[in-house]
Amino acid sequence: MDVNTLAWAVLLLPLLVAASILLGLKRWSGLSSLVSTGSALFTLVMCIMLASGDDGTAMPFHWIQLDDGNFTVDIGLTLNKLSKGMMLIVTLIGFLVHLFSLAYMKDDKGKARYFAGLSLFMFSMTGIVLANNFVMMFIFWELVGVSSYILIGHWFHKESAADAAKKAFLTNRIGDFGFMIGILLVWVLTGSIYFEEIKEAVGGVKNLTLLNIAMICVFCGAIGKSAQLPLHVWLPDAMEGPTPVSALIHAATMVAAGVFMLARVSFIVDITELAATVISTIGALTALVAALMALQQNDIKRILAYSTLSQLGYMVMAQGIGHGGSEAGMFHLYTHAFFKALLFLGSGAVIYACHHRQDIWDMGGLRKKMPITFWTFAIGTAALIAVPFTSGFWSKEVILETALHEGKMLPYVCGMIVAFLTPFYMTRLVIVAFTGKSRTGDADHAKEVGPIMWIPLAILAFMAIFSAYSFISGPFQANGHADIGHLFSHIGLTAILSLVGLIVGVGAAVFLYKGKDEDPISIPLFRDKFYIDEIYNGIVRVFQDAVAAFLDIADRFIIDPVVARAPAVGAMMAGSFLRVFQVGNVQAYAFMFGAAVVALIFFLIL
Amino acid sequence: MTFLFYIFAAFALIGGIGVVVYRNPVSSAFSMILSFLGLAALFIQLNAYLVGVLQILVYAGAIMVLFLFIIMLINVEDEEKRRFPFFSFLGAGGIAVAFIALLAVVLKRFAPGEATIPKLTALEGPGTSDTHQVGELLFSTYWFPIQIVAILLLVATVGVVVLSKKELK
C-alpha cells in the first residue's frame, strides 16, 4: 500500500466499521466488538507504517467546490511530524481502550452501539489530526462532539448520563461558535482555509488586531474541546459514560484535540501576542482551578477528571507561552495520554471490580485484592504527580522551564502551585482507595480483573514510565524537548521547586488521609467546584430559558396579534361597521343615495 | 310671458310640495295633478304643444287615474297620522335644499342658461308643427327604439297580469 491509500484507509476504516455495525452487524454484538477492536489494531499497524513513511499530503477529495472553484473545501490528509505522531498516540490508546472495553463492556446490552461509537470516535479524531484545512478540521471537530455525545450518553436511560451527554455537546457547540468565527476571520484575513497557505499568508496580514481576535476565536474552539475555563464544566460530567470512554476522551482524543489544534496553528499564535497571552492565562487558570476542585472530590473518576483538566491547563498554557511552548505542550500531551489512559483504565478496573461503585470512600484495601491494578495505578499516579524520571516529570518540567525562560510569570506561578496540589490529591486518592480496610461489601469482594483488562494496563504502565525517553518518543516523533540529557544538565529552580511540591504534597496527603474512613477536611468551595455549574445553570435559566419563555409569550401575544390578528380583527370590525348601512329600509337607502349624489355634485363642481 | 311663467311654475311647485306634504294619498294625488297641469302649461310656453298635451293626457289623465284607482282599491287609510319624524324631515329637506343650492351654483356658472328664449324662425308652412315633426321623427328615425318600447310594453303587460293574478283563497 502506498502512503496515499494508507492514509485514506486509516481515516475511513473506522467509519466503515461504525457504519457496518450500524447497518446490521449490530445484531451480533460480539462480532461487532471484535470487528471494531480488530480494526483499531489494524489502524494502529497502519499508523506505524505511516509513521515511518514520508511527509506530505494525501490526494485530496474535493468535498465541495463553490464560487466556480475559487472556494474549495477538500478532505485532504496531511502527513507531517505532528500529525503522524498524534496519530500513533490516538491509535495506540484507542486500540488499548478497545481491548479493555472488550472485557469491561462484555455484558452490556448496547455493546454493539458502544463499539460503533468508539469506531466513530476514532474516525473523527483521525480526521482532526490529519486535516489539512480549517473546515475539514471543523467537520471532524463537530463529529468528535457527536461521538462523545453518543458515548457519554451510552447509558442514556439514566438521567445523569443523558444530561451529561447533552451538556458535553452543547458546551462544545459554544466553543465551536467561536471557532467558526475564528475560521471565518482567518479566512477573510489570509484568504485561505488551508494551513499551509495560511502559514504563508499570515505574515502579510495588516490588521493585526483582527488577527488577534481571530486567533482568540479559534482558541474558543480549543476552550470547548479541551475543557478550559470557562467551558470546562462538561468534562467532569462526562464521567457518566463508561469508564473506557473516559479514558479515551481524556487521554488521547477529544480533549487532546484542542491542544493539537493550537499546536497545528502555532504559526498564528506565534505572531499574535494578545491571543498568546490569553491562551496561556486561561490554560494556567484552568490548571490551578481544576487542581483546587480535585482536592475535594470523592468520585474516583471525577478526581481523575479534574486532574485531566488541570493537566490540560498545562498543555494549553504551553501553547501560549511561545518559543517552543507548543512542542512542550504536545510533549506533555503525549506523555499524559499514556498515564492518564492508564489511570482511567485502572479506575475502570477498580470500578468494575467493585460492581460499579465509584466513591473512593466506598473502597479501600484494594491493594491486596487487585495487585496488578494497584501497581499499574500507582505507576500512573507517579507519572501524573511527576515523580522524577517518570514521563510526566519530564514533560511538565519542560513546560515550566519554558514558561520561566520566556518570562511568563503568571503561568509559571500557577503551574508551580499545581505542582504542589497534584501530588496531594492523587496521593489522597491512592491512599483512600487502595489502602486501609475495605469499607463496603463490594470493595470487600473485589477481585483482580482478567488479562484482557490488565494487559492494556501493563502496556500503559510501561509507557507511563518510559515514554519520555527518546527510544520511545522518537518513533512517536514527539521528541521536541525530550532531550533528557539536556534536562539533566539544567536542574535548577524549577526542578527543585517541583520536587519540593511533590514531597510536600505526598507527605501532606499521607499525613492527613492515612487510615481515615472519612474526609478530615471539608472545603465546600472546592467540593462544589466554585459553584460554576450553579452559576451557569442560573445563566441558562435567566438568559436563555427565561428570555426564551418571554419571547415565546411575546410571539404569541405581541407579534402574532399585531401582524396577523389585528388586521383580521380590523377587517371583521370594518365588516360589522359597514353592515350598519344595510338597514333594510328603502328610504334609508334612498336617503343615502340622495346624500351621495349631493356629495358627488358638491365634490365635482366645487 | 314672464308673468305666466311664474304662475305656472308656482302651480307646478306648489303642487309638488302638496304631493309631499299632504298626509292623505288622495290629496297628494290631486295636488300632483295640479303640478302636472302647471308643468304642461310650461311645456306649452316652450312651444312644445304635443308634449304638453301628452303630459295632461298621459300623466294627469291616465297615470294619475291609475294611482287614484289603486289608492281606492287597496283602501289605504290615513296611515300617517303622526307628523313626519323630525330627522326624516330634516334629512329629506336638507338633501332637497342642498340639491337646489348646488343647482343654483351650476346655473350661475352655466353661461348658456342666460340666453333668452330664441325666436323660432322656421315655423311657417305645412309640416312644421311640433306634432308633425315629432311624429315623423318617431316613426322614421326612431323606429328602432319604438320597437324596443313595444317589447317593453308587452313585458309590462305580461308582468302585470302575472303579478296581479287572482289569488285562490
Place this chain on the structure above:
Amino acid sequence: MPVYFLEIIVVALGLVMLMVDAFVKLEDKRSIAWIGMLGLSVVFLLLFQVKGPENTDAAFWQFYSANDTTALFFKGIAVLTTLIVLVMAVDYSPVVVDQTAKPEKGAHPQSGLGEFFALPMFACAGLMWMASANNLVSIFVSLEAVTITFYILVTYLRRNVGSLEAGVKYLILGALSTGFLVYGFAWLFGITGSMDLAEITTALAKPDINTTAALFAFALILMASAFKVGAAPFHLWIPDVYQGAPTPITAFLSVGSKAAGFIVFLRLATPFLASEPIVGKVTMVLTVVAALTLLFGNFSAIPQKNFKRLLAYSSIAHAGFLMMALASAPDKLVEGSKLTPVTVIAFYLGAYLLMTLLAFLVMSTMRKVQVSEEIDSYRGLAKRSPFLAFALLIAMASLAGIPLTAGFWGKVNVFLLAIQQKEWLLVIVGLIGAGAGFYYYLKIAASMYLSPTEKNDDTSAIAISPLSRVTMIALIVAIIAAGFAPGLIFGLMG
C-alpha cells in the same frame, strides 16, 4: 347574417314561448324552458357567424352600434347567462309553482311558470340591445326594458315575502335611479345638443365646454350607472334584492344585468373621460367610487351568514374591481395596447359569469333539498354530494381569485391596468379587498368541508339533474381552462 337578427330571434323565441304557454296544452310546462334553451344555444352559436352590415347609412345605426366586437362579446354574456338562468329555472320551477298564486280550479297546476321562462328571454334581448346601444335614447329604452322585466322577475314569487320585499325595494330605488338618469340625460342633451354618443364625445371634448354643467350631468349619470352595476355608495339595494329574489333571477341580475350595466357605464363614461377639461375630476370621482365599492363589498361580506347575501356582497366587491379598471384613466393608455378598461372589464365579466353562475347553479340545486340559504346549511355538503361541494369550491376559488382559475386572471388584468396607470390608491385598496375576499369565499368551503354535521342535519345524498350536472361540469372546465389559458376568453372578444 346581420347582428341585429340575434335580438330579433331572441324576442321571437320569447314570443313563441308565451304562445306555447298560452295555447299548447303541456303536461309539464318546464318543456317551455327547453325551447328557450335550445334557441339560445343556437343564438350563442350564431354569435360567431354574424357580421356587420355593408351599409351603415340607415337611421337604425344611430341607435345600434355596428362592427363592435365588444358589443358582441357582451351579447354573448347575455345569451349565455340567460341560457344558464333557464337551466337553473328548470331546477327551481317547483319553488316557483309553490310560491306563486295558487291557480284557480281547472287551470294548469303550473300556471305562471311559462312566463317565468319567457320573461328572461325579453330581458336577454334587452341586455343585448344595451350592449349595442350607442345613443341616449336606445340606452334609455333598452335599459328600462331590462329593468322593468327585472322588477317583474324579482317580485315573481308572490307568496314569498322576501321576493315581494325585494321587488318593492328594487322598484323604488330603480325608479329613483331612472329619475336621476333621465335628469342627467336631459342635461347632457342640453349641453351637447345631441343624443348620439359619438357626437356627445366630440361636443364634450371642445375646450369651451361648460365644465360645471358637464360635471353636474356626469354626477347624475354616474349615480344611475353606479346603481345599475352596484358601485358604492349606490350598491345598498343589492344585498336585499339579491337575497329576496328567486335564485335564478338573482343570478341573472348579478351577471347579466351587471354586465350590461357595465357596458352602458363604459359607453356613458367614455365621453366624459375623453373630455380634456373635466377628465381629471371624473377620474378622481371614479377612483373614489371604485375604492369605496371595494371596501364596502369586501368588508361587508366578512360577517355575512346568508350565502345569497354573501354572493350579493361578492358581486359588489367584483363591481369594485371592475370600477377599478374603469377608473384607471384611459387617457394615459399605451398606443395600440389591447390592455384597456374595455377589454379588462369584458374579460372580468366573462370570468365572473362562469364562476358566479356556477355558484348559483349549486345553490338552486340545493334549494330543492333545503329551504335555508344560510351558509351553515351547507355543512357536510362535501359528504352529501362531493360533486356539488367540489363545484362550489371551484366557484369560490375562482371568485376569490386563486390562480389557475378564470377569476384570477380577471384580477390580474385589473391590477395590470391599474399598476400601468399608476393608480396606487386603487391597487392598495384592491389588495386589501382581495385579501378579505379569501376569507369570506373560503368560509363557504370551510362550511362544506370542515364543519362537522350536527344531529338534525339531513345527510342524505343530493340528486342533481343531468342538465345541471352537465352545465356545472362545463362551467368548471371553462373556469379552469380559462385559468390556464386566458387567451380563450380574449379570443371570444375577437
Place this chain on the structure above:
Amino acid sequence: MSILEIIVFLPLLAALVIGLGAPARATALGVSIAVLFASLVTAICFAPSVEGTMQMLSSRALLDLPGFPKLSLAFGLDGISLVLLLLSAIVMVAAVWIAPQESAIKKGSAKLYYASLLLIGGGAIGAFCSTDLFFLYAFHELALIPTFLMIGIFGHGENRVKTAWTITIFLGVGSLILLVGLIAAVVALGGSTFAVADLIALAKNPETGIAVDSQKWIFPLLLVGFGVLVSLFPFHSWAAPAYSEAPTPVAMLHAGVLKKFGLYGLIRIAMPLVPAGAEMYLNVILVLLLGNIIYLGLVTVAQKSLDRMLGYSSVMHMGYIFLGVAAGNALGLSGAVLLMFAHGISIALLFALAGWMRDRFGTLRFDELGGVAKSLPKLGLMFGFAAFASAGLPGFANFAAEVAVFFGAFQGEGETIGWLRWATIIALWGVVISAVYMLRAYRHLFMGPKPAKLETGADITWAVRIPVLLLVITLLLVGFIPETLNQFIRPAVEGILLIKAG
C-alpha cells in the same frame, strides 16, 4: 410533451383521476414514484453547463395580445430548479408513502386526502419548473386550498380549523402582495412578457431596466410577499401552529418543499429583476433574518412539545437561507440553495417521525414522554439522524450548506467587520441555539427514564422505514458528497450572478 410537462402535469392529472374514482393511495404513490424517477432521469440528462442557462425548455404560447404580457406555458430547468425539483419529488414520495400511518386519514375521504397531497406536491413541482412568471406564481398557489382543507379536515388538535384559516389567509394575503409586486415589476419592465428569461434580459439592459426609484418600492413588495411565504420574521406566526397541526404529509410537503418557493422566488425573480432594490434593503433583510435566527431560535427553545418546536425550528432555519441570499455572492447563494434542499429533506424527515410518534403515543409534549429510544431503538436512531442533521452536524447536507452560507456571508474585501459580517457572527450563535433545542428535544423524548404511563408499542416497520430511509440516505449522500447537487447549483448561481453583474 416534454419531460418537464409530464413531470408537472402527472400529479395534477393523478389528482383528477383520483377524484374520478381511481384507487387513491395506489395512484398517488405510483405517480409520485414515477415523478421521482422522471426527475432523476432529468437530473442525469441534465448537463451542468458553465453558463447556467435553462435547459429542457418547452413552451406553449397561451396569450399574445398587444398590451398584455406575453404568456406561455413554459417549463425549463437550471441547476437551482433542478435541485428543488428533486427535493419536491423526494419529499412527495416520502409524504405519500408515510400517509397511511396517520390515523387522522380516517377523518375524511381518502380521495380528498391523496388528491390534495398530489396537488400540493405537483404545484410545488410546477412552480419550480416554470419559466413563466405567471405559472411560477400560479402553481405555487395551487397548494392554498388543498392545504386549507387538509389542515381543516385531517389536522390534529382542537384548533385545526382556526389554524387552517390562519395559514390560508396569511399565505393568501402574502401571495397577493407578492402578486402586486410581480405585476409592478412586469409593468415596470414594459409589461410585454411574463417569460422570466425575457424579463431578466430587459432588467439587465440599462435602458429597459427598472428605474432605481421604482425598485425602491417594488422590492419591499416582493420581499414581504416572498417573505410571508417563507415565514420571514415577523410574518412567521402562521408557520408553527400550521405545521404542528397539519397532517404529517402536509407538514412535510409544506415545510419541506413549498416554503422554499419564496426563497426560490427571491433568488430567481427578485434579485435579478430589482437588484438595486435588494441592495438598498440589505440591512433590513439582515435585521429580519436575525429575527428569524435569534428571536425565533429562542422561541423554539421555549416550546414544550415536539411538533411546535419543529414548526418554529423550521421557521428559524429560514434565517440562514436568507443570510445566504443576503450575501448575494456565489458562495452564499450556493449555500442558500443547498440549504433549501437540505432543510427541506431534514424537516420533512423530522415531521414524518414526529407525526408517527404523535399517532402512537398520543402526545408530543416533552413532559409526558421520555426514554423512547430504549424500547424503540430504530426510531431513536432515525430521529437522532434527523435531529443532528437539523442541528447542522457534518455528514449531513445541512452542514455543507451552512458552511457555504457562512463563508459566503463573510466573503468580500477588507479586513474589517461590516454589517453583513456582524450579522453572520450573530447568526452563528443560532447554531448553538438549534443544538440546544434539538438536543433538549432528543433528551426529553428519547433519553432518560420512560414514564410509567407511556405505552410505546412496536418499533417502526418497513412501511415507515422506507420513506424515512429515503430521506436519511439523501441527507447523508449530499452531506458526504455535496458535489452531487452542487455541480448543478454552481453554474446556475454563476448564471444568476452574471445577470446581477449586468
Place this chain on the structure above:
Amino acid sequence: MELTLNHFLFVSGILFAIGLSGVLLRRNLIVIFMCLELMLAAANLTLVAFSRFNLQDGQPDYDGHVLLFFIITVAAAEVAVGLAIIVALFRNRETTDVTKINSMKF
C-alpha cells in the same frame, strides 16, 4: 325680467328636489311612487327647455321631445308594473308602509 333658460332649469330642478324629498319623507309606497313620477316629470321640463333653447334649423330640437315621449311611455309602463307590485305586496302584507318592509337587512 326676461325669461331665460335658467328659469326653466331652476324650476325643473326644484321640482326634482321636491320629488326627491318626497321619496325620502313619505311612508306610503304609493305616494313615494308618485314622487318618483314627479321627478321624472321634472326632468322632462329640463329636456323640453333645452330642446327649445337649442334651435335646429330655426326649430326646437325635436330629438328632445322624442326622448321625452319615450320617457313618458316608459314611466307609464313602470307605473303599471310598480302598482301591480305594490298591490301584490299589499295583498300579502296588508300594508303599504315602506318602513315596515325591512325584513331583510345587514
